[in-house]
Amino acid sequence: MGKDGHYGHLEAGAHWERMLEQEILDVGAVRIPEYSSKYTFPSYGYLALVVYVDDFLLSGDGNFHDIFWSELSKRIIIEDIDNLGRF
DSSP states (O other), rough: OOSSSSSOOTTHHHHHHHHHHHHHHHTTTOTTSSSEEEEEEEEGTTEEEEEETTTEEEEGGGGGGGHHHHHTTSSSSSOOOOOOOOO
């Protein structure tokens, strides 16, 4: 921890958020304007994605999940994809 009480660069979180959002938009996301970090994907059977820092919660037709994760994984490193079941 630095003298200012922070880890790493003070703007790292904002940089990550902007970069991540652009990658999500580039795979076909439509931002939900009323809710930050929430997206729908019309081209993937209207999947819905909630992002919290570096955690992702995907819901919608399970037939589209694998292809969605595969496409997003081409842009960012994704680990430990698991079936949450309930949220």
